[in-house]
Amino acid sequence: MTSDVTLSCSCGALSAKLLNVRPQHGFHASCDCDDCHATNNHHGVHDPKDTAIDLYQTSPSNLKILSGGENLSVLRLHKSGGLLRWYAKCCDTPMYNTMASPKLPVVGVVASNVDNPEALGPVRAQGFVKKDGKTTHKNMVGMLSRMIGRMARERISGRWRDTPFFDASTMEPVVTPYTLTADERTAAYQPR
Template identity: 40%
Template sequence: MAPEEIRIDGGIEHLAAMRLGPKGMLRWYASCCNAPLATTSNTPKFPFAGFDVKRVSDPDCLGPVTTQGFIPQADGKHKHKRLGYAVAGIVTRVLKSRLSGSWRDTPFFDQHTGQTISTPVILSKEQRKALYA
C-alpha cells in the first residue's frame, strides 16, 4: 500500500515508531495501547507501507490479498506465496507516488523535512530477544 493512501482520523499524537535494529524498517504502532499499525521504509522517498490484514476491521477495503509471507511450514521453516506479484506491485506504486509527488502526503513523515513524526525507538539485542520469546 502507498502511504499516501493511509488516513489516520484521530490519535495521531499516539503514532510511534520502533526499529528492530539501527538500520531496520520502521514499525509503526499506537503508543497508547501498543497496537501494531504499519511497517514502512526509513524514508518517505521509498513510499511503501505494509499491514497485517488481520488488524483491519474491514480488510475488503484494502483490495484482494495477493501475496502471503512467512507462512509457517511443518518443518518449522517459513515460505512465501506470490512474492513476485508483491514486488511488481510495490515497484509500480513507488514509481506512481514518486512521479506524481504524492509520496510527500504520508502520516508517518513530516512533509517538509522528511523526518519521522516521532523519534523511532531502536530495540537492543536483549529487547529483540524478549520480543521473539
C-alpha cells in the same frame, strides 16, 4: 469499484481512513517472518506462531489519520536499521510498517485493525511460509512488482510527499524511532 475503509488501534483512540481500497492501489498479503512476530511479542499482542500476520500494502498517501495522531509512535527492532514499525502507544497496538525513507513510499497496514477486513479482498501473497522445515514464499514476485509500480507512480506524481509518517521537508519520521534494547530484542524473538 472503490471503497474507503476505516481502522483503529484496539482502544480506538488512534483511527485512520484508507482511501482507494481496490486492487490497483493496494495488495493484501500475509507475512510469517520472525520480525513481524517479534513486533507482536514486544507489544504483548496475542500471536499464535502458526498464524501469519495479514497486511494491506498501499501508498502512504492513501492513509489519512482521523483521530489520536499524538499516539502514533514508532520502533525499530534492530540497531542496524530495517523497517519502521509504527504502533499506537495508547494501547500498544502494532499498526503500520514503512521503509525508513519517505522516498520509498509504501506502507503495510496491519489488517486486523481494519473495521471491515473483507473490503481488502482475499490474501494474494504470503511471505515466509514455514512448511516442512523450509521457508517459502507465495506470489512474492506479484507483490513486489505491484509495489514497485505503485512506488514509481507516487514518486513521479509527487504524492510521496503526502504521508502521515514523515516530514517531507526534512525526510525525518514525524516521531523519533525507538530502537529495542538487546534485552527487549531477546525477549521479543524468544521462541514460544
